[in-house]
Amino acid sequence: MENTALCYRQFGEPETVLWRETAIKAPLQPGYLRVQMLMAPVNASDLIPITGAYRHRITLPAVAGYEGVGRVIAAPGSAAALIGKRVLPLRGEGTWQQYVDCPATLAIPVPDTIPDTLAARAFINPLAAWLMLSLYPPQGKRVLLTAAGSDCAILLGQWARRQGATEVYGIHRSAVHADRLRAMGIIPVAQHELDSVRALAAASDIVYDATGGELALAILGAMDKSAAFICYGLLSGQPFALQRHFPSVHWFHIRNYLDALAPEAWQATFRDIWSWLVASHYSDTTLLPFTDWLILTRHLRTAFVS
Known part of the structure; x- marks a missing residue:
């Protein structure tokens, strides 16, 4: 399976060090989901690490992006019910790519009542x-x-x-x-x-x-x-x-708090957040295609489709 990702191999300004790279996706690891991304936001928390602000905890090369929403296309037997469902593929790979692999226990199911534009920004x-x-x-x-x-x-x-x-x-x-x-x-x-x-x-x-x-x-x-x-x-x-x-x-x-959240507490936290988030005012979005990735680096509240 070919996968296109927005990667950086050195630290610097996103518009100069971020590149679109296509390669064969590695086989899915046991206990992981494979998610076809639908939408991911451009957030300050995505861009700042590219500059090298947190270089002590980032291994290069890296795929950019921390959040987003996608649809499960492959899953282990224990999570087979998630195939075809929307999830937030969090705490795994960078999300600025077509396909993201993440631990099945940490993927957050998205309720049907939540639109993609809101789900994509439901993490950070x-x-x-x-x-x-x-x-x-x-x-x-x-x-x-x-x-x-x-x-x-x-x-x-x-x-x-x-x-x-x-x-x-x-x-x-x-x-x-x-x-x-x-x-x-x-x-x-x-x-x-x-x-x-x-x-x-x-x-x-x-x-x-x-x-x-x-x-x-x-x-x-x-x-x-x-x-x-x-x-x-x-x-x-x-x-x-x-x-x-x-x-x-x-x-x-x-x-500093993520590692302390066991999978059960992690899932329960988002079940609470969904009901609060859907009833709240949130910023509007501008949708841009994945191919316009250079423009994306200049928009901190932009969601894009893969």
């Missing part, structure tokens, strides 16, 4: 939001989000409200996000209004931060010491130094 951001809210519950608390227009933040905001947060505020850089955030029940605040940002930080019980840099420092400097600051990203590209007077800071990296 939804699972991160779900885990953060489980680890740092928002019930009865005033919540502040940074990068509030991002996919992970809008899920954090909506789900925090459903879990009993008293108020959820979202810091955004562009005014185009304000109306959208209000429609989700998230109170928008412009990032350049620093006095408002500091006032909200001082009154917040928990902050979920995806930016780092100067914004994180401004928020931390205003927060009460009894509050909690959850850092799950550095979209600014700038780290920040902790000071003694800051509140408690918690660093969240989704990969």
Whole structure:
């Protein structure tokens, strides 16, 4: 079976090091599914590793992509019922290819009610939001989000409200996000209004931060010491130094929790996520064909078909 994949053999900017390669697919390993990909998203979490940011845990050559949805075309006897069904082929091979092999116990069945465009994006951001809210519950608390227009933040905001947060505020850089955030029940605040940002930080019980840099420092400097600051990203590209007077800071990296999830817990988590995700607002998508892969590297919220 021939398989076409988007691979990188060295680290660098995706548009310069990512290449389309066709080769014969290796035989299916025992206990694995083979999935014909239908759709996969382009996410910051897909592109950043290509640059070499996590080179210490990536073996080259590598196939890009961490999530997506496909249809099972081959399975071991214990998972034969999945043949012809849609699954998320996760925690196996890179997903930016025509055929993905993944452990049968870790493939997530997709309910019929979930469209491909939503299923393809059901891993990185939804699972991160779900885990953060489980680890740092928002019930009865005033919540502040940074990068509030991002996919992970809008899920954090909506789900925090459903879990009993008293108020959820979202810091955004562009005014185009304000109306959208209000429609989700998230109170928008412009990032350049620093006095408002500091006032909200001082009154917040928990902050979920995806930016780092100067914004994180401004928020931390205003927060009460009894509050909690959850850092799950550095979209600014700038780290920040902790000071003694800051509140408690918690660093969240989704990969640190995956190995602790046994297959049964992994499957149960997604059964919960599906019902929450289908009832939530999420970003729109632009569909592009697999052949336009160079364009894909420049679109962080793009789903493409194989």
